Amino acid sequence: MDVVLQAIGLVLDPYVLAVMLGAALFGLFVGAIPGLTATMATALLVPVTFFMDPVPAIAAIVTATAMAIFAGDIPGALLRIPGTPASAAYCDESYAMTAQGKAELALGTCLVTSVIGGLMGSVVLAVTARALAEVAIQFSSFEYFWLACLGLSCAVIISTGSTLKGFVSLLIGLFIATIGIDITAGYPRFTFGSVELMGGVSFIPAMIGMFAVSEVLRYVASTHERKPLTQQRIGNPFRGLGPVLRRYKLNILRGGVLGTAIGILPGAGADIAAWISYAVSKRFSKEPEKFGTGHVEGLVDAGAANNAGLSGAWVPALVFGIPGDSITAIVIGVLYMKGMNPGPTVFLAQPELIYAVFVAFFVANLALVPLGFMTIRLSRQILHVPRRVLMPIILLFCIVGSFAINNTVFGVTVMLVLGVMAYLMEENGFPVAPTILGIVLGPMLEDNFMSSMIKADGNLLGFFSRPIAAGLGIVLILIWLVPLLGMLRGRRPAPAE
């Protein structure tokens, strides 16, 4: 209990609260602008949080992402363009409601279900993380090797698009992680004599390139047409909300639970949680024929699910150091740089920091009620901010952010190279999330593999010598066998065509 009070004290500090408010406004703005994602908000925040203490830094990221995921619903409802990928699942539905003059109800539903979903995810995070950490404390390099493999496999299999391209994307990330001094022998790999590359490809510039510069390039390389706002005045979003919430209370619960569970799976975050919840809602609805015509039921499920998924993703990140989505992948990179290595030992060494993360989640989700309300009322003004002015400003932030981490212009080079690479990958159907997971998990995977090999004296059966390790190994093999068998079965009839 002492620790919890200490954690509350850490978060309710005026400086931390001010940082959270700033991060909240930033997150709401970035989320509400189409084409700027929650991951990009994180990427642009990191260079600033780099100079802060761990608690304000983490609190800023938590707040900005929770706000951005909700704010993504606003352009979805008003313009039929999702503000972040997590709103894409139901943006046709909410736009249909706007077309019927029910924009307030759509946005109010999204806001309140986001808050409830986010709080549910936070409760699960606070309850399960501690219990899981007690199990995880007994893990050795064998278990961590399998866990890292599991995380990477989920990232490939669950990711949107083709599994094959997801796998290529993962390999690219793992390769980038091998650049620099190798952990076991201390030999510089693929540095070609460059001193700057000895420490490896710097993580923050890489991530700014992949999630921010690539977005700027995509903006430039798209044909821009302005969509007019269908509804000019946005009234009180809370009007008429009571009956909706009462009628669909079970949907909120289902969305929250499903979203948290999907968030916990490594590699699957808020966007996949929203797609699956929307589909589940339609499948079990009493009136599935109304879906797509401006029916509020799917919004309730999916709106709760994406914010719940955001919190859920922190469970594996904090307990095992395995990211649940690309946002927590960035967070893990930040934690390492702050000397707070994620994993069960943090729960022993600095429990107040972990509890501070939980408290930050609660505060951020509660603050979403007034701030989200304000954003909805201001949405017309926000959507009128011209992107042709925003994009150069974002690019300048990217440059300075990449420079600031090591104070060298080499960071800008890393950002440029990975930005172009990520743009080409996404354009051609290669998902980017597995690459960032590969970069973060690569060193952990290799380190645990090498020390396990040394312990087992090169005997691969050693990886199955401990019960939990053996269990994890078998699960992993099954996960890979199922889609492979499916692929073989699916391919056989193809030549007959």
Add this chain to the structure above:
Amino acid sequence: MRLNDAVFGILLIVFAIAEIAYTRTFPSLHGQAYGPDLFPIIIGVGFLITGAILTVQGLAQRAAQPLLDLGPWADDRRNVVSFALVLLALLFYILASDWLGFVLTAFIIMVVLLKSFGSGLITAVVVAALTTLGVQALFARVLLVPLPWGLLQPVAW
């Protein structure tokens, strides 16, 4: 900008061969069969396999997916110019910021990009000046990042 999968497949295979060949120069650990080259070789083999599958798939879809498809945006000259300018702006920063200094480099980049994305000249100059000074204040004054002064060193504030 869409390329046929076979292009990526062949690129991956070429890269994998070069990468695996290069790992032969890594030293081996004394008395151990696995050293710093083990992981890069596993990754290289992964690139070879996935590259081969992508090549086969890409060649099979050659009729539907041309080797290079720029997409509709490339028909508009202004889009192509803007795309090139973003990349050039970053290169310009990398090469010139040390000598010109952050303030001048950032200002030039901002004016050029704002102008080419469609803002008027006066808007571009005003927004560029405000952003440059704002970013300079936030990072150099508040966060103490040593942004280079370059030519402006004598009048540094």
